[in-house]
Amino acid sequence: MSHHVVPVKTYLAVFACLMVFTVITVAVAFVDLGPLNNIVMLGIAITKAILVVLFFMHVKYSTRMIPLVAASGFFFLLILFGLTMQDYLTRGWLGAGSPWGH
Amino acid sequence: MSTAHSTSLAHQFDSLEQQKESANLGMWLFLAQEILFFGGLFAAYMLYRWREPEAFAAGSHELDITLGLINTVILIASSLTMALGVHAAQTNKTRALVRWMVATGGLGLAFLVIKYFEYSAKFEHHLVPGPSFFFEPPIGGRAEMFFSLYFAMTGMHALHMIVGIGVLAWLLPRAARGMYNAEYHNPIECFGLYWHFVDIVWIFLFPMLYLIGRHYHAVGG
Numbered sequence: 001m002s003h004h005v006v007p008v009k010t011y012l013a014v015f016a017c018l019m020v021f022t023v024i025t026v027a028v029a030f031v032d033l034g035p036l037n038n039i040v041m042l043g044i045a046i047t048k049a050i051l052v053v054l055f056f057m058h059v060k061y062s063t064r065m066i067p068l069v070a071a072s073g074f075f076f077l078l079i080l081f082g083l084t085m086q087d088y089l090t091r092g093w094l095g096a097g098s099p100w101g102h
Numbered sequence: 103m104s105t106a107h108s109t110s111l112a113h114q115f116d117s118l119e120q121q122k123e124s125a126n127l128g129m130w131l132f133l134a135q136e137i138l139f140f141g142g143l144f145a146a147y148m149l150y151r152w153r154e155p156e157a158f159a160a161g162s163h164e165l166d167i168t169l170g171l172i173n174t175v176i177l178i179a180s181s182l183t184m185a186l187g188v189h190a191a192q193t194n195k196t197r198a199l200v201r202w203m204v205a206t207g208g209l210g211l212a213f214l215v216i217k218y219f220e221y222s223a224k225f226e227h228h229l230v231p232g233p234s235f236f237f238e239p240p241i242g243g244r245a246e247m248f249f250s251l252y253f254a255m256t257g258m259h260a261l262h263m264i265v266g267i268g269v270l271a272w273l274l275p276r277a278a279r280g281m282y283n284a285e286y287h288n289p290i291e292c293f294g295l296y297w298h299f300v301d302i303v304w305i306f307l308f309p310m311l312y313l314i315g316r317h318y319h320a321v322g323g
Contacts, residue, residue, distance in 0.1 A: 005192045006185075015182040022174055022308075026167070029313035037317065041309045049302045056185045056298045058291075063123060066130055073134030077141045084145045088152070 004061035014055045021048050110286030118285060125288040129295045140303055143255050147310065150247045159315025160241045161248030164229055166220060170312035173216050174304065180209035181301040188294045191287035196280045199290070203277055206297065207270045210263055217260055224249070252311055259307060262300045269293055 025044045033040065054060040059067050115121040151158045187202030228236040229249050237245040273289055276282070282290050 005189065008186065008189060011182060011185045011189065015178065018178045018181075019175070022171070022178065025309055026171060026313065029309070029316040032317040038314075041313060045306050045309055048305045052181060052298050052302050052305070056181050056301075057295055062126065065123070065127055069127065069130040069134055073137035076134075077137055077144075080138065080141050080145055081148060084149060085152075088149055 004058070006055065006058065006061065010055060014051050017051055018048055122288055122291075125292055126295070129292040133295060133299050136299060140255075140258070143251065143258065144306070147251050147255065150251065151314075154244055154247065155315075157241050157244040158248045160237070161245040161252070162312060162314045162316070164224075164227070164245075165252070165312045166223070167312050167316070169216055169220050170308055173213050174308045176209050176213050176216070177301050177304050180206050180213070181298050183209065184294050184297045188287070188291055191277075191282045191290045192284055194284045196277065196283070199282060200274065200278050203270060203274055203290075207267055207274070210267050210270070214260060214263055214267075217256065221253075224253075255307055255311065259300065259303050262303070266293075266297055266300055269296070 021044050025041055028037065028040050028044075031037075053070060059070060111118055111121060115124065183202045183205040187199050187206060190196075190198035190202055224230055228234050230253065231246045231250045235243070235246050235249070237243065270293065273293060277290065
């Protein structure tokens with residue numbers, strides 16, 4: 001297999017999905033779902049990103065090395081978020097005062 | 103090894119397949135680094151939004167949701183035209199490749215023009231962080247961090263778009279000369295990966311900046 005040519009129909013279907021998700025995410029933003037708003041918004045954004053990565057960026061059709069490198073980027077992103085927040089969210093726990101200096 | 107004598111094959115590779123795989127891998131390593139580059143801004147956003155949720159919601163209300171939505175549609179459409187451009191290259195359709203590349207660049211420019219008008223409005227409304235920043239009480243200056251992050255994140259995103267359009271302008275005459283075909287189209291494919299990555303960044307920026315706390319509107323900010 002020299003390279004997989006993704007059919008145009010697949011690209012159009014992915015584009016249609018991305019448009020539908022965009023409309024849903026705007027509509028949901030105007031409905032009060034409490035903390036669920038953020039979860040739905042983030043869930044839709046992640047779903048859209050996965051669609052782009054798998055189909056537009058051909059990761060679904062690539063060799064295993066590519067998904068590994070792509071996933072490693074997101075893995076280190078989670079370490080960045082996780083370690084940053086575990087610091088700031090827990091600074092007040094031992095009575096060390098506010099992390100913001102006031 | 104039927105392809106060993108192809109002019110598209112650089113001498114350090116055994117086959118076109120290996121050459122293509124290396125180019126893709128290199129591009130993905132660059133993009134993994136880009137994920138972390140934007141990740142710093144996203145981490146700052148997360149932290150300050152956790153600190154000031156009301157100020158972020160109030161700041162978000164000042165952004166033009168219609169222009170943001172139009173730009174989202176434009177950018178996703180440009181990803182589609184880019185994907186169709188790669189498809190055209192893979193199927194030896196030089197003229198279609200050029201057409202889709204022009205469409206991609208055109209949509210990218212349209213995005214930047216809309217962004218320019220959005221930025222201008224923020225300057226007029228004193229929403230640019232600095233000495234002239236003004237935000238209605240009771241939120242007041244607490245909204246400044248939202249706008250700092252808004253300009254840093256969308257500005258860095260726009261810079262990536264400008265670089266992308268520059269690279270596209272460099273690729274375009276080469277594509278028109280028929281340099282890219284089913285056998286060799288690594289530059290088009292790698293550029294496509296970059297363009298789609300920039301699209302993904304916007305897919306996250308749009309809800310995070312334009313859509314937070316929209317349902318609070320009834321109670322006011």
